[in-house]
Amino acid sequence: xxxxxxxxxxxxxxxxxxxIKLVIAESERDDRSEYHPRDWPSVVxxxxxxxxxxxxxxxxxxxxxxxxxxWRRTYWTTGPGKEIQYIHYERGGKILRRSAKHEIPSISRQxxxxxxxxxxxxxxxxxxxxxxxxxxxxxxxxxxxxxTRANMHACSK
Numbered sequence: 001x002x003x004x005x006x007x008x009x010x011x012x013x014x015x016x017x018x019x020i021k022l023v024i025a026e027s028e029r030d031d032r033s034e035y036h037p038r039d040w041p042s043v044v045x046x047x048x049x050x051x052x053x054x055x056x057x058x059x060x061x062x063x064x065x066x067x068x069x070x071w072r073r074t075y076w077t078t079g080p081g082k083e084i085q086y087i088h089y090e091r092g093g094k095i096l097r098r099s100a101k102h103e104i105p106s107i108s109r110q111x112x113x114x115x116x117x118x119x120x121x122x123x124x125x126x127x128x129x130x131x132x133x134x135x136x137x138x139x140x141x142x143x144x145x146x147x148t149r150a151n152m153h154a155c156s157k
Contacts, residue, residue, distance in 0.1 A: 011054035011055070015120070016049050016052075019044065022123065024041075043116050073104050073110070076100065076104070082102060086099060
């Protein structure tokens with residue numbers, strides 16, 4: 001017991017899998033967009049679980065999210081994805097593959113993925129796996145800085 005609450009450690013990976021099951025169930029009930037169960041699980045598993053692994057979810061703070069954002073930007077160029085040649089996926093019951101693009105994701109893509117990060121942490125809060133004061137903020141400031149630098153770079157050409 002800690003502060004009158006049961007101290008149950010929830011590894012990020014376990015919470016992520018529980019979140020994926022919820023996303024699928026909500027979509028099947030038409031409570032969530034049909035693209036979420038198609039797109040979100042691969043993002044959660046490939047990037048978030050790869051980065052956070054079994055770190056207890058209630059110990060993840062804003063600086064961890066900032067480090068994740070930078071790690072994610074370089075995933076395909078200098079990170080774990082640089083050696084991946086093909087991405088395998090399922091569509092219409094068939095397993096397909098496409099060539100991996102070894103480039104930095106667009107600002108739009110990064111913002112979209114941070115939507116998934118926020119949704120996962122908000123759900124973890126609802127489940128009681130972390131506290132409101134430990135909930136990471138969006139890290140949108142970091143992406144806004146990236147966007148500003150990209151615009152400044154484009155203007156200086």
